Amino acid sequence: MSSKFVPKFWKPGTVAPGVGLEEERKSLTEESSQAVQYNPHRSLSVDQQRQKLPIFQHRTNILYLVEKFQTVIIIGETGCGKSTQIPQYLFEAGWAAEGHVICVTQPRRVAVITVANRIAEERGAILGEEVGYTIRFEDCSDPVATRIKFVTDGLLIREIMQDPLLLKYSVIMLDEAHERSLNTDIIIGLLRKIQKKRSDLHLIVASATLDAEEMYNFFNSNETDNPELDTAAVLTVEGREFPVDIHYTLDPTPDYIKCTVETVMKIHFNERSGDILAFLTGQDEVERVVSLLIDEAKKLNKDDMKMKVLPMYGSLPASEQMKVFERTSSHVRKIVIATNIAEASITINGIVNIIDCGFVKIKAYNPQSGIESLVVVPVSRASANQRAGRAGRVRAGKAYRLYTESDFDKLPQATVPEMQRSDLAPVILQLKALGISNVLRFHFLSAPPAQNMLRSLELLYALGALDENGNLTSPLGLQMAEFPLSPMFAKMLLVSGEFECSEEALTIAAMTQIQNVFVTPSRQKNKSNRERRRFSVEEGDHISLINVYKAYLKYGTSSKWCQEYFLNYKGLCRAVEIRQQLKRILLKFKVPLISCGDDVDPVRRCLTASFFANAAKLHYTGVYRTVRDDHVLHIHPTSVLFPEMPPKWVIFNEVIQTTKDFMRDITVIKPEWLCELASHFYQFGTTTFYPLGKKMTRDR
Incomplete structure (x- = not known):
């Protein structure tokens, strides 16, 4: 039996419930066998592997409950097989007969693709036919042949806009509902309404x-047309296929x-097999750790096992994300450094060891200032358990938590739903487009704060998406709802034709959807900063992004050129794709495609007409204060305006805390533009600017 390595600073925790220690020992003794490196059941047939999953024991119960109840809530441990098996049970029971489709939603694009691909493999089908998926900007399904369809939550909302009753679907499965994203909560509320009209859904x-x-x-209180039909039921599935051993640090990690x-x-030097998945908070941290590990890999001896280090985060191009699912040889250990994008519904072949940093980056909205920030907070216990579950998907695994067991006990049970900590302007815009006139009475699973709702309604009215009665305006409001962007970006694109800068607006919208256009290696920081100045202009970040995009196209979209100038080649490739998609939407709305050439003032005016609510003025103390709420802000160090002479007036895209x-993505503006282009929102005082509705006092 191979010895079990536990680093000296680890404290053993508990083995996953429902699994005996003897089974864990048996798995560990087989570590040296190449046949069990990824899956100890690999020699079994697909049907035999499916029957070994804990969910299989409940197959009959699940089908019975779905037949009897309109809503079935299934709580099953990570790795029990619910994501891959339940859709197949429904298909085999005839729920996709007579032209109906079984729909499965996932919060993230990568989970949609990987789970759909896994089910297609199990069924021996070609992905895109019997089993298919649809995500934003990509459709891999057949309108006739596809019977099991995977989609993101956001895309299902788009489908409801086209078909309010979702008539083609017989069963809809909301997977990973614990994440409680904005789109998940909207879908839950909408489906509750749809079920009142469709007792067969x-x-x-x-x-x-x-x-x-x-x-x-929430669902049991739903009134249906059939009073004899019970509304909801709950089923719990215990046990996972493989055990996970949890370890904590003895002391807090600095x-x-x-x-x-x-x-x-x-782990690499002491464990003979098994790949590693480490969780961090954001792209910057992921890339930093990837760089450090690559340096460590270069120091390995020829006889040591090789390391293949791969990043995984949301803004990474899909083709790069899929690389983490590729198998490696027995002499290469795969090490995946990821954000919480890899937390749920993803099975990466070979992952045995999990490292959990204990933190996550989430949105946080302040209704007083109207600013939505990205903040790093401790994970919840639910998220920590989800992360640990990634280790028990294909064989017995271990989870190393970089915090003490007492700290784990102090963590909140669950993360606050995104609905209660986000800017609700996109939510309200979508609900209005779906015909829900009174959004304040909409049944949310977790009701958002009233202040957030009022602030968002005020912003949409100021943008011209809502009229004075709170109804969606036509055509502006209806068109804004069609864009898969925030309301401010949608407004910028739709009015760009009037400012004769629609080509530049498309570029800005696409470039701001990717993170970190500029790459800054730790050992070449000074050189990368010098190269960045080649594209920088005094007007700010948005115009600099246009310069980067134009130069990228001019030099043949070359990866070598991007490397020379420290640009994110993968991100720029993604920006080109996004720009083409947005361009098609603009053409659909007959917005003229015009370029303003070298004159950047039309672009800055267009940005001001859309982001006027995010205006800030330089205070005499050296900090910036928002014009509307006097909130203190600073220029982000990655901005082209840092640390040059700060401009007096700026607008910005977002705030990172x-x-x-x-402030991130900043453009320098003239104060008179605010009065000219947003006179309904701002007015001049005797010596300065004031938002409408605020008491005017003279500046000192």
């Missing part, structure tokens, strides 16, 4: 860490990034 809500009682009460690298290397509140 059945809903399955599945998760490993969901508050089942809250969900049950630097989880450094500790992540050290833990990866300890780390040590301070930083």
